[in-house]
Amino acid sequence: MKSLALKYRPKTFNDLVGQIHASQSLKNAIEYKHIRQAYLFFGSRGVGKTSTARILSRCLNCVNGPTVEPCGTCSSCIEISEGRSVDVIEMDAASNRGIENIRELRENARFAPMKSKYKIYIIDEVHMLTNESFNALLKILEEPPGHVVFIMATTEQHKIPETIISRCQVFGFRKFSIQDIRDRLEYILNTEKIAYHKDSILPICQKAEGSMRDAVSLLDQAIAYSGNKPIDLEVISNLLGIHPLETYLEFVESFRNSDAKKNLLIIHRLFSEGLNLKRFIWDLLDFMKSMILVKNELLERENFSYAASEIDKLKKYADLWDVSELILVFESFYKLYSNWSLFQTSKSAEIKISLEIAVVDIFEKLKRPSVSKLMQKITMLKNAIEKGTDYVDETASSLQNNNEIDQKKDITLPRYSETVIDKENIKQKNDEKHATNDNNSDKEFDIDTLIQKEFMAQEQNDTKSENIFLDK
Numbered sequence: 001m002k003s004l005a006l007k008y009r010p011k012t013f014n015d016l017v018g019q020i021h022a023s024q025s026l027k028n029a030i031e032y033k034h035i036r037q038a039y040l041f042f043g044s045r046g047v048g049k050t051s052t053a054r055i056l057s058r059c060l061n062c063v064n065g066p067t068v069e070p071c072g073t074c075s076s077c078i079e080i081s082e083g084r085s086v087d088v089i090e091m092d093a094a095s096n097r098g099i100e101n102i103r104e105l106r107e108n109a110r111f112a113p114m115k116s117k118y119k120i121y122i123i124d125e126v127h128m129l130t131n132e133s134f135n136a137l138l139k140i141l142e143e144p145p146g147h148v149v150f151i152m153a154t155t156e157q158h159k160i161p162e163t164i165i166s167r168c169q170v171f172g173f174r175k176f177s178i179q180d181i182r183d184r185l186e187y188i189l190n191t192e193k194i195a196y197h198k199d200s201i202l203p204i205c206q207k208a209e210g211s212m213r214d215a216v217s218l219l220d221q222a223i224a225y226s227g228n229k230p231i232d233l234e235v236i237s238n239l240l241g242i243h244p245l246e247t248y249l250e251f252v253e254s255f256r257n258s259d260a261k262k263n264l265l266i267i268h269r270l271f272s273e274g275l276n277l278k279r280f281i282w283d284l285l286d287f288m289k290s291m292i293l294v295k296n297e298l299l300e301r302e303n304f305s306y307a308a309s310e311i312d313k314l315k316k317y318a319d320l321w322d323v324s325e326l327i328l329v330f331e332s333f334y335k336l337y338s339n340w341s342l343f344q345t346s347k348s349a350e351i352k353i354s355l356e357i358a359v360v361d362i363f364e365k366l367k368r369p370s371v372s373k374l375m376q377k378i379t380m381l382k383n384a385i386e387k388g389t390d391y392v393d394e395t396a397s398s399l400q401n402n403n404e405i406d407q408k409k410d411i412t413l414p415r416y417s418e419t420v421i422d423k424e425n426i427k428q429k430n431d432e433k434h435a436t437n438d439n440n441s442d443k444e445f446d447i448d449t450l451i452q453k454e455f456m457a458q459e460q461n462d463t464k465s466e467n468i469f470l471d472k
């Protein structure tokens with residue numbers, strides 16, 4: 001049976017998802033008969049470069065061609081779809097990179113097409129050609145026979161010599177958004193009449209990382225995995241080796257709750273279940289990125305790889321965090337992940353040890369007060385002093401109120417709930433100073449400075465400076 005990726009390879013421009021820039025320009029060129037002799041398509045894997053090259057070939061060589069709507073039934077259209085047209089020569093530069101291959105191509109290109117209007121060369125992975133081959137190719141691109149069209153495709157445009165690029169019309173192919181992929185997968189599922197739970201598709205869209213081919217191939221596997229049952233989240237989670245959202249929530253929340261033991265237990269559990277910890281951390285990074293973006297409302301909801309109800313949950317938890325601390329945790333894991341990649345660490349025991357130490361290190365870092373927390377507290381203290389009211393830590397109370405949202409009731413008070421700064425003392429000092437100075441702006445400035453100084457002094461005096469900000 002044909003794979004879904006092949007079955008759903010777009011055959012016309014109408015069928016092609018996205019890539020509007022390329023498809024619109026190519027359609028115009030065909031319509032107005034401004035067909036160029038060399039095209040270069042670049043973009044990451046599985047985004048439609050080869051598919052577009054074949055669509056363009058069909059448009060040019062269809063019996064009705066050049067036309068933007070090839071018939072799909074003439075021998076030329078059918079042969080091109082099946083990759084066996086004598087006039088559309090597909091060449092993989094990765095395995096035909098030598099000078100002799102390009103010399104042969106140059107010889108053959110001189111002969112007119114056998115059955116169609118154009119002789120079309122589709123050169124895939126063109127960046128793989130040797131320098132010598134590029135030079136030989138350049139010669140023919142400089143003066144191509146009138147009946148020849150070159151369509152080159154690459155995932156690595158920066159490896160193509162400028163001399164080649166300047167002789168081509170260049171189109172960039174973009175990665176797909178989660179929404180584009182989701183629409184396409186749902187279209188395929190509906191056409192195939194396969195039942196599925198809506199939320200189960202999202203993790204596939206995320207895993208595909210912008211590649212439509214990867215998404216469709218994963219869907220193919222999910223269909224096979226589900227048998228006759230509707231595709232659900234459990235099947236997808238097993239297939240992709242992903243953990244439920246709660247695992248990540250629990251892991252991240254432990255940092256906020258100063259519960260290092262819990263995190264080490266989670267790591268131990270995943271390790272003993274034989275799960276890939278490196279993969280877990282990568283997914284955790286994605287999860288934390290979403291927390292940061294959702295907290296600051298920096299991304300449209302449909303672009304998250306989570307269901308709407310999950311995004312709401314994510315937002316509630318993210319709002320409990322100070323964003324700089326969230327970023328601190330993210331960066332620490334990112335650094336760890338990058339080091340694993342850099343040093344090609346693959347032994348699971350090594351990964352586990354370094355992960356455990358990284359977790360302890362993050363807890364240590366989180367004990368230090370963040371600049372934004374300090375600034376927040378200074379402002380609150382200043383307001384209290386100016387109004388002569390009691391100092392109430394608003395961060396603490398807002399966090400306590402938010403506890404209602406946590407059904408498990410496992411969110412403890414924030415680490416920095418009160419301060420031991422003696423506000424009476426500060427006020428007194430300020431009043432004394434103020435008695436000799438009745439300039440208002442100076443007064444404001446003095447209070448700020450005074451409180452800041454007080455913080456600094458306490459921090460310096462106290463060998464365990466963090467204690468100032470710890471729960472009492």
Ligand SMILES: Nc1ncnc2c1ncn2[C@@H]1O[C@H](COP(=O)(O)OP(=O)(O)OP(=O)(O)O)[C@@H](O)[C@H]1O
Nearest residue numbers: 005008009016017045046047048049050051212213
């Ligand atoms: N724009 C698109 N619209 C619809 N389906 C697409 C699109 N792009 C890719 N696909 C799906 O992915 C499969 C592979 O696409 P294609 O071979 O055109 O990608 P590519 O960009 O050439 O990838 P590679 O760089 O790996 O060669 C297609 O058969 C199709 O199922």
Ligand SMILES: [Mg+2]
Nearest residue numbers: 049050124153
């Ligand atoms: Mg391709």
Ligand SMILES: [Zn+2]
Nearest residue numbers: 062071074077
């Ligand atoms: Zn046709």
